[in-house]
Amino acid sequence: MSVPLTLLGLLEREPSHGYDLKRDYDNFFGRGKQLPFGQVYATLGRLARDGKVIAGDAEPGDGPDRKRYAITDTGRHEVDDWLAEPVEPEPHLQTVLFAKVTLALMLGKPAEAYLDSQRAAHMRRMQELTDLKRTGPLVDVLLADHALFHLEADLRWIDLTSVRLKELAEAVRN
Amino acid sequence: MNPPAVPASVSRGSLIEARGVFKSFGQTPALRGADVTVGQGEIFAIMGPSGSGKSTLLHCLAGIFTPDAGDVLFDGQAVNAMSEADRTKLRRTAFGFVFQFGQLVPELTAADNVALPLLLNRTRRKVAYKTADTWLDRLGIGDKGGRRTGELSGGEAQRVAVARALALAPKVIFADEPTGSLDSLTGEKVMDLMTGLAREQGATVVLVTHDARIAAYADRVAMVRDGLVAAMDRSTITASSSTAARGAH
Numbered sequence: 001m002s003v004p005l006t007l008l009g010l011l012e013r014e015p016s017h018g019y020d021l022k023r024d025y026d027n028f029f030g031r032g033k034q035l036p037f038g039q040v041y042a043t044l045g046r047l048a049r050d051g052k053v054i055a056g057d058a059e060p061g062d063g064p065d066r067k068r069y070a071i072t073d074t075g076r077h078e079v080d081d082w083l084a085e086p087v088e089p090e091p092h093l094q095t096v097l098f099a100k101v102t103l104a105l106m107l108g109k110p111a112e113a114y115l116d117s118q119r120a121a122h123m124r125r126m127q128e129l130t131d132l133k134r135t136g137p138l139v140d141v142l143l144a145d146h147a148l149f150h151l152e153a154d155l156r157w158i159d160l161t162s163v164r165l166k167e168l169a170e171a172v173r174n
Numbered sequence: 175m176n177p178p179a180v181p182a183s184v185s186r187g188s189l190i191e192a193r194g195v196f197k198s199f200g201q202t203p204a205l206r207g208a209d210v211t212v213g214q215g216e217i218f219a220i221m222g223p224s225g226s227g228k229s230t231l232l233h234c235l236a237g238i239f240t241p242d243a244g245d246v247l248f249d250g251q252a253v254n255a256m257s258e259a260d261r262t263k264l265r266r267t268a269f270g271f272v273f274q275f276g277q278l279v280p281e282l283t284a285a286d287n288v289a290l291p292l293l294l295n296r297t298r299r300k301v302a303y304k305t306a307d308t309w310l311d312r313l314g315i316g317d318k319g320g321r322r323t324g325e326l327s328g329g330e331a332q333r334v335a336v337a338r339a340l341a342l343a344p345k346v347i348f349a350d351e352p353t354g355s356l357d358s359l360t361g362e363k364v365m366d367l368m369t370g371l372a373r374e375q376g377a378t379v380v381l382v383t384h385d386a387r388i389a390a391y392a393d394r395v396a397m398v399r400d401g402l403v404a405a406m407d408r409s410t411i412t413a414s415s416s417t418a419a420r421g422a423h
Contacts (some may be wrong), residue, residue, distance in 0.1 A: 152386050
């Protein structure tokens, strides 16, 4: 899971304080593992340094959470590129796919197109592995089978998510 | 790793095309402007969820269903414009079929089942049975020729079905969930044999499956969703949804 890109994606909805970003990150993507405040601010600092977000003036009050961060055009482009780029098809990528779909739905971006693109990348990899099985020794066949079953599981998730997109969109926007 | 090389037998010319095909059953639309192009010698898989229209598309491409609107072309000829007699002749001479269930006559032997379509096409009996034996051999079940197909295992029966389809030297094999009733290993063996032998013969295969592992045997894979063909890989798949045609119905 890419924390910087996920925070950038959350900022694309609206300018936010670090506290709000942490709360939404933990709520949607934390899955029982909270993002430390220190990591949130360190990440926002790096994103600001790289011109992907800008920090507003400090607002009156106590504590460190007094700046509102807004995404820049550079940051927006980075989120768009990240969402559109299929993840390298390999086992255990569910968390990245999950984050991409959820963010795409939050932002009203074409989640179905991203899933189609990912499905195509998975199918290409499965074709390569099947070709390897046809020509390779038994050890390669066993390894290819292992990868194929994991990719197939991802594909089932992609297919099921595709048909649930409307329902999911309503859930993440409310 | 690079994508698998396109086999030498695959030419870029299109052999089968669906252009803006609509098909409904009563009030229920199954295809809503499907476009697809399959190349000569290509192994082409059609995937999609249950009820998406993938089997209907295969049946339209094979001239079994007639589209309500749109065209199906085989070798440049509009299949939907042919007479029923010409379509039947086309199916018997140029197409082979492999389905999930019910395609073999259980009371007949494996050799009888393979020879039957050849005999219907007026091949001499001796030649038909020699051809049947050759194909059963090539599918690794040469010793089962005298067995009734009702007594064979699922995997053996599907090999007989593949032998029967290939024995006709078809230009196209249409396969609808050909491994749907088989376990994974047997299904893969059947696919390996069917696609390998089809490539050797230069035959095109159009395959419907819900199983991504089976679709991975194909050169190209298309996804059918809500009666439309969605391109899964724009760099290699020419199929696309007919958005313009969608408005027509």
